[in-house]
Amino acid sequence: MAIEVRDVNKSFGTTPVLRDVSLDVAAGSLTALLGPSGGGKSTLLRVIAGLERPDTGTVRISGVDATRLSPQRRNVGFVFQHYAAFKHLSVFRNVAFGLEIRKRPKDEIRKRVMELLELVHLEKLADRYPSQLSGGQRQRMALARALAVEPQVLLLDEPFGALDAQVRKELRTWLRRLHDEVHVTTVFVTHDQEEAIEVADTIVVLAGGEVVQAGSPGEVYDNPANPFVMRFLGPVTEIGGSLVRPHDVEISPDPVEGGAPAVISRVVRLGFEVRVEVEIGGHEAWVQVTREQADRLGLGPGDTVHVRPAPGARSLALAV
Amino acid sequence: MAKHVLRVVAVVYVLFLLVLPVGLIIWRTFGDGLGPFTEALTSPSALHAFKVTLTVAGWAVLANTVFGVGAALLLVRHEFPGKRLLGAFIDLPMAVSPVVVGLALILVYGRFSPFGGLLESWGIQVIFSTPGMVLATVFVSLPLVVRAVVPVLEELGDEQEQAAHTLGASRLQTFVRITLPGIRWALGYGVVLCLARSLGEYGAVAVVSGRLVDQTQTLTLFVEERFQNFDQPAAFAAATALALIAVVTLLLTKLLRPKDRIDGN
Structure with missing residues (x-):
C-alpha cells in the first residue's frame, strides 16, 4: 500500500472533521476522495500531506510511519485548488523549486524541468510569470512543480475547482492520461461525482467526516452503500x-x-x-x-x- | 461652487501650514548662496550630529526591521493567547507622547534605577548615551514596519509557504525564498517610513540623550540648540538638510507603495 491511514480523528476546535477514518491507497492507483463540501475530504488530504496533524491515528506512506513527519520530509507532491504559484518566480523556476532545494546540479535541473514542462505542454512558456498564465496553465505548472521532486504520492486538492467548465473537462482527461504515463500514486479531492467517475480507478466517498464507501467507480455507482451515496453519485x-x-x-x-x-x-x-x-x-x-x-x-x-x-x-x- | 470652495480651503491650508514655513526655511538657508549652507553643515558639531543621527537611526531601523517582520509573521500566521494584546501594544507608540517614552526609559535604565545601576556596574551606560537613544528611537518607530507588512502578508496567504514545505523547503528556506520576496515592497516601504521617523525623532531622544553637544547631539537636537544660541544659519541649514532627507524618503515611499498590489494579481 502506498498510503495507509488508520483511525484518524481530527477536530477543529470542538467541531469534529474526521472521525475514525481508515483508508488504503494502492500503489500506482488514481483515487478520488469524493463527498459534499464540509465532508472532511480536504482535511484528510492535508493530513496525508502533513499540512494538518491528526489528533489521533496514524498515516503510513510507502510503509513508513509518517504521522510525526513534517511535510518537508514526506516527499509528497501537493497541488492546491488555487495553484499556490510562486508569483515572483518564472514558470521554469517554479518547477525547479524542489530540485533547487535539493541542491541538484544545474544542468540536471534544467533537463528535468524542461522534460516536465513538455509533459504539461508549457515548454514554450518557461520564462513567463504565473500572472501571465491562464488558470489551466497555472494548474499544469503546479502539477509539474509537484512532480519534479519525484514524490511517492501526488495529492491534489480540488485541482480543477477554480477553472471554468470547458478547461475542467480538458484537464480531467489530461490528468487521466498523465497518470497512465507517469504511474505515480495519486489521490485527488473532488465534490464532482462525474469527475471522480471519469478520472479515478477507486472512489472513496466521505461524508460527515467518515468514510461511507470505497470501491471502483462501477461498484460505488451500481452498489451504493446507502441512499446518500446513491444520491451523491448520480441522478x-x-x-x-x-x-x-x-x-x-x-x-x-x-x-x-x-x-x-x-x-x-x-x-x-x-x-x-x-x-x-x-x-x-x-x-x-x-x-x-x-x-x-x-x-x-x-x-x-x-x-x-x-x-x-x-x-x-x-x-x-x-x-x- | 462647493468644489471651488473646498479647493481654495485645501490650498490655503497647505500653503500656511507647509509651503510657507518650509519655503521660508529654504529661502533663509540659501539666501546668501550655497557657501554658508555647506559651511554650516560641515562644521565639526554638525558633522558629529549627522554621524550620531545616522548611527542611532541605523540601529533603530535594523532592530525594527527584524522585530517588525517577526511580529508581523507572528500576528498573521500564528494563533496564540495574548495575540490581540500584542497587536495593541505594537500600536501603543502611536498614541504615547515621545517625551513620556523618554522619561519611562530613564526610569528603567537610568543610573539610579536598579536595572540601570546593574548595567552601569557592567560598564554599559544606556541613558545619556547611544544605547538609550537607539531604544527611544526604536520605541517611537516600532509600529511602522509591522503595520506595513501585516496587510500584505495577510493578502499573500500561506498556501505558497505550504507548497514550498511540501516541496522540501525548511522553514528558513521558505522564509527566504518565498515569504520575503512576497513582502519585499511592503517591507521596503515600512523600512523607509521607519528611517524617516527615526531621522526626525526629537522628543524621546531629547530626554534620554541629555543633549550633550558633540556627544549625544542628533541633527534635530542640533537644529534646536543652534537656534537657541542665535546661530540661525546653522539651524536653518540643518533644518533644510532634514527636510530634504524627508522629501527623498517621501519619494521613495511613493515609488515603493503600489508594487505589491500589482504583483499580487
Whole structure:
C-alpha cells in the first residue's frame, strides 16, 4: 500500500472533521476522495500531506510511519485548488523549486524541468510569470512543480475547482492520461461525482467526516452503500418506495406486472435524452428515456403510463 | 461652487501650514548662496550630529526591521493567547507622547534605577548615551514596519509557504525564498517610513540623550540648540538638510507603495 491511514480523528476546535477514518491507497492507483463540501475530504488530504496533524491515528506512506513527519520530509507532491504559484518566480523556476532545494546540479535541473514542462505542454512558456498564465496553465505548472521532486504520492486538492467548465473537462482527461504515463500514486479531492467517475480507478466517498464507501467507480455507482451515496453519485428518483436511477425505469403505455400507473406532467427534451416527469399516486418522479423511445411511445403531458424499475436494475429500498 | 470652495480651503491650508514655513526655511538657508549652507553643515558639531543621527537611526531601523517582520509573521500566521494584546501594544507608540517614552526609559535604565545601576556596574551606560537613544528611537518607530507588512502578508496567504514545505523547503528556506520576496515592497516601504521617523525623532531622544553637544547631539537636537544660541544659519541649514532627507524618503515611499498590489494579481 502506498498510503495507509488508520483511525484518524481530527477536530477543529470542538467541531469534529474526521472521525475514525481508515483508508488504503494502492500503489500506482488514481483515487478520488469524493463527498459534499464540509465532508472532511480536504482535511484528510492535508493530513496525508502533513499540512494538518491528526489528533489521533496514524498515516503510513510507502510503509513508513509518517504521522510525526513534517511535510518537508514526506516527499509528497501537493497541488492546491488555487495553484499556490510562486508569483515572483518564472514558470521554469517554479518547477525547479524542489530540485533547487535539493541542491541538484544545474544542468540536471534544467533537463528535468524542461522534460516536465513538455509533459504539461508549457515548454514554450518557461520564462513567463504565473500572472501571465491562464488558470489551466497555472494548474499544469503546479502539477509539474509537484512532480519534479519525484514524490511517492501526488495529492491534489480540488485541482480543477477554480477553472471554468470547458478547461475542467480538458484537464480531467489530461490528468487521466498523465497518470497512465507517469504511474505515480495519486489521490485527488473532488465534490464532482462525474469527475471522480471519469478520472479515478477507486472512489472513496466521505461524508460527515467518515468514510461511507470505497470501491471502483462501477461498484460505488451500481452498489451504493446507502441512499446518500446513491444520491451523491448520480441522478435518482423514487418509485414504489425505492430509490432508482431514472435510466433504470421502464415506461409503457399498457399495465405491466409490478408497474404503477403514472400521469405525465412534463416532457423535457435534452438533446438525445428525454426527461419525462410523472406523478405517481401524489408524488413526483422522473424517468430518463431516449429520444427514439419517447417518439415511439408518443409520450405527452397528461398521458397515463405505467412505470416500474427495470428488472435487474439496482434499487435501494427507502426506510419509511 | 462647493468644489471651488473646498479647493481654495485645501490650498490655503497647505500653503500656511507647509509651503510657507518650509519655503521660508529654504529661502533663509540659501539666501546668501550655497557657501554658508555647506559651511554650516560641515562644521565639526554638525558633522558629529549627522554621524550620531545616522548611527542611532541605523540601529533603530535594523532592530525594527527584524522585530517588525517577526511580529508581523507572528500576528498573521500564528494563533496564540495574548495575540490581540500584542497587536495593541505594537500600536501603543502611536498614541504615547515621545517625551513620556523618554522619561519611562530613564526610569528603567537610568543610573539610579536598579536595572540601570546593574548595567552601569557592567560598564554599559544606556541613558545619556547611544544605547538609550537607539531604544527611544526604536520605541517611537516600532509600529511602522509591522503595520506595513501585516496587510500584505495577510493578502499573500500561506498556501505558497505550504507548497514550498511540501516541496522540501525548511522553514528558513521558505522564509527566504518565498515569504520575503512576497513582502519585499511592503517591507521596503515600512523600512523607509521607519528611517524617516527615526531621522526626525526629537522628543524621546531629547530626554534620554541629555543633549550633550558633540556627544549625544542628533541633527534635530542640533537644529534646536543652534537656534537657541542665535546661530540661525546653522539651524536653518540643518533644518533644510532634514527636510530634504524627508522629501527623498517621501519619494521613495511613493515609488515603493503600489508594487505589491500589482504583483499580487
